[in-house]
Amino acid sequence: MAKKHILIVPGDGIGQEVTAVGKKVLDKIAARFNHEFTYDEALIGHVAIEATGDPLPAESLEKMRNSDAILFGAVGHPKYDNDPSAKVRPEQGLLKMRKELGLYANLRPIKLFDELLGASSIKPEILKGADILFFRELTGDIYFGEKGRKNNGDTAYDVAEYSRYEVQRIGRKAFDAARTRRKKLVSVDKANVLESSRLWREEIQKLALEYPDVEVEYQFVDATAMILIKEPTRFDVVVTANLFGDILTDEASQIAGSMGMLASASIGDGTGVYEPIHGSAHDITGKGLANPMASVLSAALLLDISFGLKEESEAIISAIDQVLKKGFRTRDIADKTTDPSMILGTDAIGEEILKLL
Amino acid sequence: MAKKHILIVPGDGIGQEVTAVGKKVLDKIAARFNHEFTYDEALIGHVAIEATGDPLPAESLEKMRNSDAILFGAVGHPKYDNDPSAKVRPEQGLLKMRKELGLYANLRPIKLFDELLGASSIKPEILKGADILFFRELTGDIYFGEKGRKNNGDTAYDVAEYSRYEVQRIGRKAFDAARTRRKKLVSVDKANVLESSRLWREEIQKLALEYPDVEVEYQFVDATAMILIKEPTRFDVVVTANLFGDILTDEASQIAGSMGMLASASIGDGTGVYEPIHGSAHDITGKGLANPMASVLSAALLLDISFGLKEESEAIISAIDQVLKKGFRTRDIADKTTDPSMILGTDAIGEEILKLL
Ligand SMILES: [Mg+2]
Ligand SMILES: [Mg+2]
Structure with missing residues (x-):
């Protein structure tokens, strides 16, 4: 039995929605494999600036240092794109986090699900x-x-x-x-x-x-x-x-081909950070449309790399594979051949994944 | 009417066979479009070492400087691969040529023939x-x-x-x-x-x-x-x-996809050099099997870039396109669906190209 403390850092935009699904998946894994995962949450990026003026508040960094792994969402807000002179920016939080945690390796798994081969x-x-x-x-x-x-x-x-x-x-x-x-x-x-x-x-x-x-x-x-x-x-x-x-x-x-399905990790000698390669996607934020699978795969990567829980990690990947084989899709990975009734929102596809864990 | 002096530098291996076809194509273009092309030939690489001890003899360099463009074959010999300590090597001729001619830009056209789209x-x-x-x-x-x-x-x-x-x-x-x-x-x-x-x-x-x-x-x-x-x-x-x-x-x-079909140019402020991206291919040298189309496309590139003869260049590309559309192939670009009687050797496919010019 592993006893671990996981920090959820949703960040901006769809980061909130997708890490919520990632956390549920971690919870289900803990129950099934008899691990004890505890959680906390911390602010970064635009939401941190809004709340504290600082894109990476000292409290967040402290929590990061004291956790066993970090499930990360996304950082960024369109407000800053139109204001290149802004002194305080969401991305500064990301850069500072990488530096402070000594993250010297970026891991990018390229794992293809049979059902999505056609997207490439x-x-x-x-x-x-x-x-x-x-x-x-x-x-x-x-x-x-x-x-x-x-x-x-x-x-x-x-x-x-x-x-x-x-x-x-x-x-x-x-x-x-x-x-x-x-x-x-x-x-x-x-x-x-x-x-x-x-x-x-x-x-x-x-x-x-x-x-x-x-x-x-x-x-x-x-x-x-x-x-x-x-x-x-x-x-x-x-x-x-x-x-x-x-x-x-x-x-x-x-x-x-399917960028919405790719996770990444940044690791060093301390806490590792796991996140989708997609961004904060403010155009679909709050609509329940975001594909949570890259966040779920980030959770799988976290279990594999930071905790060495390979079987648990593979159980998640296999659950996603089965959900896809059943024909379920989010909007971003649907195509002309997809039955519209099989196109699910963020939480609904999350539930399908959870059922298989 | 253009009056140009072209130097043929076949170099090693299949370089001899493929530039011979390239030269015939240039000749045919001169006749059809009423240009006057004169030719000379020079040694480089292994054949130059064998003849003179020098991978780029002074006489070759002199001829290069005095020509309007160079149709180049390939350089290299397996003999040197097994002898990494060899002081005199064919590739030195290539490097010296690039330096002496001040070739500061490498041009690589990626032009796909419809018939070969499947090879990618x-x-x-x-x-x-x-x-x-x-x-x-x-x-x-x-x-x-x-x-x-x-x-x-x-x-x-x-x-x-x-x-x-x-x-x-x-x-x-x-x-x-x-x-x-x-x-x-x-x-x-x-x-x-x-x-x-x-x-x-x-x-x-x-x-x-x-x-x-x-x-x-x-x-x-x-x-x-x-x-x-x-x-x-x-x-x-x-x-x-x-x-x-x-x-x-x-x-x-x-x-x-089809590396045997790609040409390149190295240009500077003096004479430009035009050559296939493939190598000397000693395994098939002298067997009449080499695909001459990259050399023919090098000739097309030469006309376009060094002489500004765009219509002539396009006539060559179009001839190759038609030869492929007729179903003719060399061995390297044939596949399971190719009728064996349509697989031609170096000179035979060269003749098919010439017929269409
Ligand atoms: Mg990059
Ligand atoms: Mg290269």
């Missing part, structure tokens, strides 16, 4: 069976190195940098995850050109000696961009640097 | 009509900046750099090309994060003022990696930096 631009026969887990490094690379202008402003530069320590810590997480999956790791770099990639590869090669049961393949980023399209089923776990991960995870989520 | 992993209805011309910068970015180690070797770094001049010269080529096409240019960068991307965008924005007839869109590289899959028909001309171009052109050629 890729042919179903190419996609069928694809199940990839990306690890993107989040704190280093060309995003955070020195940058500026020289030669009277006529030249601009950015420095990409990685330390051995930064590669080791994410590499180890990726190897650990591969061990619980199909034991295949692809490390993506550009070691034929970049010194930072050569260091990256050296460290992964060293780690590989500690994981003789994991089969490691080294790919150049341009090759990976091709193989993701040609043969997505070839991948199990993929680990890569910040910039390459930024590009490849977006490419891969497009391969999946 | 992407659904035909998504792909149909896609016609993209990539401009990848070749001399700057993180590939050529300072790189090294510090902190006792525990940190590795690479510097990405662009000068205004470097962006302007490729930007201008891309705008010029857009003007002769559908007048749409997408400039790809990561200006939300990188200073070199911000400079890139500033220069493209300045150029845009000179080309009011060209519609310009700015995309972040991760968005482009997605849209290429979701909606490839949205692109006309794409211009981007060296690293992003390396990744995106490979992704895009995979979208096209």
